[in-house]
Amino acid sequence: MPTVLSVTMAIGSHRLSQQGAITKRMTAIEEMAGMDVLCSDKTGTLTLNKLTVDKNLIEVFVKGVDADTVVLMAAQASRLENQDAIDAAIVGMLADPKEILNLACNKSEIEHRVHSVIDKFAERGLRSLAVAYQEVPEGRKESPGGPWKFIGLMPLFDPPRHDSAETIRRALNLGVNVKMITGDQLAIGKETGRRLGMGTNMYPSSSLLGHDKDESIAALPIDELIEKADGFAGVFPAVADATDAARGASDIVLTEPGLSVIISAVLTSRAIFQRMKNYTIYAVSITIRIVLGFMLLALIWKFDFPPFMVLIIAILNDGTIMTISKDRVKPSPLPDSWKLSEIFTTGIVLGGYLAVMTVIFFWAAYDTDFFPRIFGVESLEKTVNPDFRKLASAIYLQVSIISQALIFVTRSRSWSFVERPGLLLVGAFLIAQLIATLISVYANWSFAAIEGIGWGWAGVIWLYNIIFYFPLDLIKFFIRYVLSGRAWDLVIEQRIAFTRKKNFGKDTRELNGTSAKDTPRASSTSDTVWLRELHTLKGHVESVIKMKNLDIDTIQQSYTV
Missing domain, CATH: 3.40.1110.10 (Calcium-transporting ATPase, cytoplasmic domain N)
Incomplete structure (x- = not known):
């Protein structure tokens, strides 16, 4: 596990550096994936810092x-x-x-x-x-x-950057609340916020010290005031001209101006975190599956699975799971963090299901004539002096296939056969299972206590695993529904955004659950985005009217702005 997580974060850190965000502390990637508030300087970040x-x-x-x-x-x-x-x-x-x-x-x-x-x-x-x-x-x-x-x-x-309004809209859609921190006057901050669709609920920095508070916020504590505000004026942050000491104390250094690099870094961080989370769920599931499955076989039928074959499973499995670090994943639509209850619940339930699958397969092959009668394969039923060598080969292939196939379930947020995995992961899976199939079909290893079962049994085992693979997605959705109640949103979602190199944030994402800002009218993400776009348009109209020295109050008597 440490190797997979370290490689994933190292590759992700390199990807972030290509997007203009240099990571100085690896764990900052996890923190950025869970970021829900972004405080941004105005001059040079939201605006061009080119005065006319x-x-x-x-x-x-x-x-x-x-x-x-x-x-x-x-x-x-x-x-x-x-x-x-x-x-x-x-x-x-x-x-x-x-x-x-x-x-x-x-x-x-x-x-x-x-x-x-x-x-x-x-x-x-x-x-x-x-x-x-x-x-x-x-x-x-x-x-x-x-x-x-x-x-x-x-x-x-100081004109706003051409991409600032769109970047802020994307940030809101991703569940990141953007607040403006500026050293300019309060009125300038409000006007800029109006033009960019950030809102105008801004206050002077003196309000944090208890001064210059109006009646609406006089009773609010500081933490609540900061949470409700869209920004603060008169703060004097340092961004592009930050001192070397400030840069040295930072966890992530941005090498490009503007907010777009931050949003790209957030999406990249969430993709990196999603890979680590997917692998953690998979690792828990496989641990439960191996321990519980082989324990039940030993307790019920006194069947000892060959230790050497467990080693073969682990070796082939390690080669496949290392490709998770470069897998194509769908980032979380909202800030994400380590939810241990979700990870362990999902891992235990999926691992238990796979263990029961193996027990049922062993029972059907050893205690019944189901497979010989239906498919015409050689019988592996128990005898007076049972020989478990062929049965060990069959169990090995069944465990190997379904265990690695579980990767495709844990890596996806929706149906596993809808979200296309990376070619490297698919290639590693096919190569590993081809080797496993050849071993179970042809290997006659006395030192490992296995004997080849032939292509007939191999085909039966592949069919058995394919049939029992599909309920895994339903189990995943059920667990997610029990824990959060939002699984159905992912089941019916058709807009699947895949991550590509330097392509985060370019696809349209329909997200749910974004917390609305201090606006009682906004009850959902789509409402919030629509209201902010309308507010931005309103700000543009008002700005033009003021620049033309027209009386906006007179105009509003005939038209609604």
Whole structure:
């Protein structure tokens, strides 16, 4: 088991690195598979971090100065070369228009208007850049110069990434709640959330400290506030420009910008976790099946299965199960984790069923003439001096075939014959069972106490296993229904998404059970997605109306936005 799980995680880690997510701690793959909340930075992650200026919206506060002059002065104050840490700190502080306003000598005259314009820009999702100038009569930088004069505000627009809205929709469909963490103003965060369909239930970071809370959230504890919020403003996270120390402390390092790489990594992690979970259920089932089956044969008929043949079963089985690490699987539609009750219940029931199958086969071959009478094969019935060598070969083939066939049941979420397995797994299974069939047909090994049973018995055993294979899916669905009540959703689901290399998230997935966000109208996943798409469209319409300086209240008297 450790070998299979380690190889699976190692191959999965390599696959994640190809998608732009470098794993520094293996167990982080399991944690990402169970992730249900994603906190995302806004600037550079949800948006392009490529600011543009709309000259038509520039506000001028000094007579005799036009918008072109404001742009020219802002350009003269900018630097194209790289800044050192001190320069970056100073410029970063002065980027806040309020800091520029505090330097201005005409602050008292324009303060109310400046704040009004800043709020108006923020409601449209626009940042504000203040421009002030100072006259230096002597023309030297060491001169004290005159007072600073505030001359204008420039609106800066940071457009969302082209894939942000779609990526957020995919994340919601996968059961991952996306929250925005931004250092910008609250109004900018809300407008961006409206455009991307994330919701506008956002609060300033000071609300986490008990300040600036409105009446609706005043009584909420911090953990509940965080859970209900769609994001927080004024937080100042570090993503692309994170320090080396922060990168060193992380478990997964993203090498590509945007959210799409995270969603791809989530799907890949769930596929990796699904492979490990499938193998764990299979390992529990086979352990129960071997121990219980051979124990019942020994207790009821005093039949001792040859230990050497158990070794052959294990060797052929190991070669097949190693291919699980590269199998094609269907990731869980929701965050997944180790559910021991599900794993052990499924393993025990499936293993018990296989053990009973072997006992019934032994009884029919040893105590009755059913197989000779129906299929005309050689009788293996008990005699005065019973010879178990041919019966041991028959039991070996029956156990080998159905034990490895169980892999196809445990690896699938729906019907095992619907979800196509990987070619490597199918090839390993066919080769292993071809070897097992040839051994049972031709091997006359006195040291292993077996004797060949011929092709007639081999065909009967294959038919017997095929017939009793189909109930395994029904048993799996029944167990899932008892534990969760959702098995029928997987039985009737027709849209099967197979994982391919670098292809996670491109297929349409119909998922159930996604927790709705803080919206009482959303009662199911489809309702949630529909409402969010409608909300996003509504946000686009409102943004266009505001950008055109139209009165939205007047428009809503005739039209519903």
